[in-house]
C-alpha cells in the first residue's frame with residue numbers, strides 16, 4: 436500500500452497528516468491544523484515537489500564552484516535528473532546573483548539561477 | 558602602526574555584521590567600518606547553499622548565499638568601508654581595536670562604538686571525547702560543507718554523522734545528493750537536536766537512518782578513518798556494554814553543536830553568560846562594557862538568520878544612541894527572568910530607567926510541548942500572552958513586548 440501519512444514541513448508545529456482518498460477522486464486530510472498543511476500533504480501524496488539547490492563548476496572565478504537555486508520547485512522524481520544535468524555544465528565568471536544558468540531545466544519549466552554574485556579572478 | 562578613528566567599527570562581516578553596519582549608517586553614523594578576516598563578506602552564509610533562509614524577512618525561499626547577497630548589494634550605495642582579509646587581534650574595554658592585514662599592516666582603531674559580530678564556531682572531536690587515533694577524515698559538518706559547497710571536492714565516500722543538529726542533517730542530505738553514502742546519523746540524546754522539518758526533509762526523504770541514544774565511542778584507522786564504533790547509551794549517556802557495532806566508513810562528520818566565538822570579548826573583560834556562552838547584553842544589545850555591543854551568533858546561537866539580522870539592527874540602533882550620549886555611562890540594570898519552562902532569555906537585562914519601548918526577547922524553551930501560552934509577567938501583571946501550538950528547544954522563540962521603565966519581566970510557559 437502506498438504511503439498516506441505525512442509530516443508537514445511548512446511550519447514548526449510539524450503536524451502528522453493523513454491523506455484519505457474520496458469517492459470522487461479528490462482527497463481529504465486529517466491531522467493538519469491549518470489549510471497550508473492540507474495543500475502540502477495532498478501535494479506530497481499526488482505530486483511531490485522539491486527545490487533544487489546545488490553548485491556548478493565556474494571557470495576563472497575566485498572560487499571553483501558557484502551555488503545555484505531553482506526559481507521554483509520541480510517534481511521530486513526529476514530531482515536527480517536535474518542535478519545530473521547541472522553537474523555537466525560549467526559557467527564563466529563574472530556572474531551576477533539571479534542570472535539564469537539553465538533555462539527550463541529538464542523540461543520542468545523551471546529556470547536555474549545563480550545564487551550569488553561571483554567576480555572573476557584577478 | 559596605522560592610527561584610525563571611526564564612529565562605529567563592526568567586527569565580522571556575516572549577516573549580523575552586515576545588518577549592523579547598514580543600520581548604523583541609516584541612523585546617521587558618518588564613518589562605519591567592517592573588519593572581516595575572510596576574503597569576502599557573508600560569513601557562514603556563503604557555504605549554506607540550501608534554501609530556507611529569509612522566510613520571515615523576505616517571505617521567499619532563498620539560499621544562504623542569496624540572503625547574504627541582498628545585504629552585500631546594499632553596501633554599494635553607502636559610504637561603509639569594508640576591510641577584508643583583516644583580522645582583529647585584540648579589543649580593549651576603551652573601545653580600541655588592534656587589527657592587521659597585508660596592506661595596512663598593524664592598525665590601532667579608536668571607535669565611538671564597537672559592534673561584535675564574530676559569529677560562532679563548531680565543537681570539535683576533542684570536545685566530545687572520542688577515543689582512538691586522529692586519522693584524516695574526521696571533520697565538523699561545517700568543514701565538510703565548505704569543502705563540498707565552496708571548494709568543490711568530496712571529503713569521503715562513506716560517511717557517519719555524529720550529532721543531529723541542523724547542520725548535520727542538512728549535510729546528510731547534501732552528501733547523499735553528491736554521491737557520498739551516508740550510513741546513519743547518531744545522536745547521544747534521546748531526542749533529535751535539529752528541527753523536525755529537517756529530519757523529514759533531509760533524512761526521511763533519502764532513507765537515512767537516525768539512531769537516538771547512540772554515540773560514537775571509537776575511531777579506527779591510522780592514516781585515514783577505516784571504521785567507527787557506535788554504542789547505545791543509557792539515561793546517563795554512559796555507553797551500554799555489549800551494544801557496540803563497528804561501521805566501516807572513511808568519513809566521520811561531527812555535528813555536535815555551536816559555540817559563540819568570544820575570545821575577543823573575553824580579552825576586553827566583558828561579562829559572559831554561562832548559558833548562552835555569549836556576552837550578557839541589555840535591551841540595546843550592549844555588553845557589560847559601555848559602548849561595546851554584540852549581535853548575531855556571537856551573542857547567542859540564533860540558528861534563524863532572520864533573527865541574526867534583526868539583532869544586528871538592534872545593536873546598531875543602540876550603538877548610535879550611545880554615540881549620541883543617550884545612554885548612561887554607568888548603567889544600572891534590572892534582570893529579565895527565565896521562568897518556568899524557559900532555558901534562557903536574551904537580552905538578559907534591561908536598563909533601569911529606560912523609557913517605555915518595544916523590546917524583542919529571544920528565548921529557548923526547556924522541553925518540547927504542545928499547546929501552550931508564552932507569558933510575560935511584570936510587577937505581578939501579565940503584560941504579554943501568546944499562544945503557541947508547539948514549542949521545542951531547537952526552535953528559538955522571539956517575542957516583542959512593550960516594557961515600561963520598571964520591574965523585572967519574567968517569561969514562562971503555561972499549559973493552555
Ligand SMILES: Cc1cc2nc3c(=O)[nH]c(=O)nc-3n(C[C@H](O)[C@H](O)[C@H](O)COP(=O)(O)OP(=O)(O)OC[C@H]3O[C@@H](n4cnc5c(N)ncnc54)[C@H](O)[C@@H]3O)c2cc1C
Nearest residue numbers: 569571572573593594600601644645675676699853854860
Ligand atoms: C558551519 C555552520 C553552518 C551553518 N548552517 C546554517 C544553516 O544551514 N542555516 C541557518 O539558518 N543557520 C546556519 N548556521 C548558523 C549561522 O551561523 C547563522 O545563521 C548566521 O550565519 C550567523 O551570522 P553571524 O553574522 O552571527 O555569524 P557568521 O556568519 O559566522 O559571520 C561571522 C564573521 O565574523 C568573521 N570573524 C570572526 N572573528 C573575526 C576576527 N577576529 N576578525 C575579523 N573577522 C572575524 C568571520 O570570518 C565571519 O565572516 C550555521 C553555522 C555554522 C557555524
Ligand code: SF4
Nearest residue numbers: 443446449450469472
Ligand atoms: S498543518 Fe499547518 S500548523 Fe500543522 S505543521 Fe503544517 S503548516 Fe503548521
